[in-house]
Amino acid sequence: MSGGKIKQILLLTDGCSNQGEDPAAVAAFAKEKGITVNVIGILEHGAAREHGMKEVEDISMAGGGVSQVVYANQLSQTVQMVTRQAMTQTLHGVVHNELRHILGEEQEMEDLPPDKRGEVMEVVDELGENISLEVLILVDTSASMKAKLPMVQEALSDLSISLNSRTGGNHFSLFLFPGKRKEVEKVLDWTPKINSLTGTFNRLTTGGVTPTGPALKAALYHFEKRQDRRSLIEYGEEDGPFEESGF
Numbered sequence: 001m002s003g004g005k006i007k008q009i010l011l012l013t014d015g016c017s018n019q020g021e022d023p024a025a026v027a028a029f030a031k032e033k034g035i036t037v038n039v040i041g042i043l044e045h046g047a048a049r050e051h052g053m054k055e056v057e058d059i060s061m062a063g064g065g066v067s068q069v070v071y072a073n074q075l076s077q078t079v080q081m082v083t084r085q086a087m088t089q090t091l092h093g094v095v096h097n098e099l100r101h102i103l104g105e106e107q108e109m110e111d112l113p114p115d116k117r118g119e120v121m122e123v124v125d126e127l128g129e130n131i132s133l134e135v136l137i138l139v140d141t142s143a144s145m146k147a148k149l150p151m152v153q154e155a156l157s158d159l160s161i162s163l164n165s166r167t168g169g170n171h172f173s174l175f176l177f178p179g180k181r182k183e184v185e186k187v188l189d190w191t192p193k194i195n196s197l198t199g200t201f202n203r204l205t206t207g208g209v210t211p212t213g214p215a216l217k218a219a220l221y222h223f224e225k226r227q228d229r230r231s232l233i234e235y236g237e238e239d240g241p242f243e244e245s246g247f
Helices: 023-032 048-062 072-103 114-130 143-163 212-234
Strands: 005-013 035-042 067-070 132-140 170-177 185-191
Touching: 005 048, 005 072, 005 212, 023 035, 023 048, 023 212, 035 048, 035 072, 035 143, 035 212, 048 067, 048 212, 067 072, 072 114, 072 143, 132 143, 132 212, 143 170, 170 212, 185 212
Parallel strands: 005 035, 005 132, 035 067, 132 170
Antiparallel strands: 170 185
């Protein structure tokens, strides 16, 4: 979290990565940059399930985030839960670090009297409603995801409705992998209205490899580009040199 914002990458996938960088290593680098990586594994029964579950857990652990494995019909509720749980977890970490600074390295929040711990929890809840949230969503569009994409769209629309009840600002961006002509494709740039995706998934072409590592790398680059633009605006150079490179 930086500048009064919580930054999250939300990865939705049903399989194992098979091209490009190690996704867990990229997730660890994102964590260093203050971006939490959360993963929802939309898995089926079968031999690949155990391997897929391990990758889901490895990526989220490396990225300091939350992971959950679901079936497609549970997806809408799970997307909201994971996003909010990760936001609360991030806030807990920030508040915990501040308390350690105030109380000293030897004391933990659990050492506080119950009434004081309750006050801290109230602060976390209030921050969760007021702080700005940026969520970059990565959706696996490999062949086995074809039947699940309408449910993914419904889940993301529900997420938008859920988060719009907050007083803090929400901004979303959507990337798909693999893309039509390259490993990763940006479908939606930063917007407060993720429900503008209506109909997008129905027109998608699924198939190809699963470049999860490159997709996470592209997401990280997109966050950094957004920060660079903010810096240009702050210094009065909004129209300065900036080009979008391929992934």
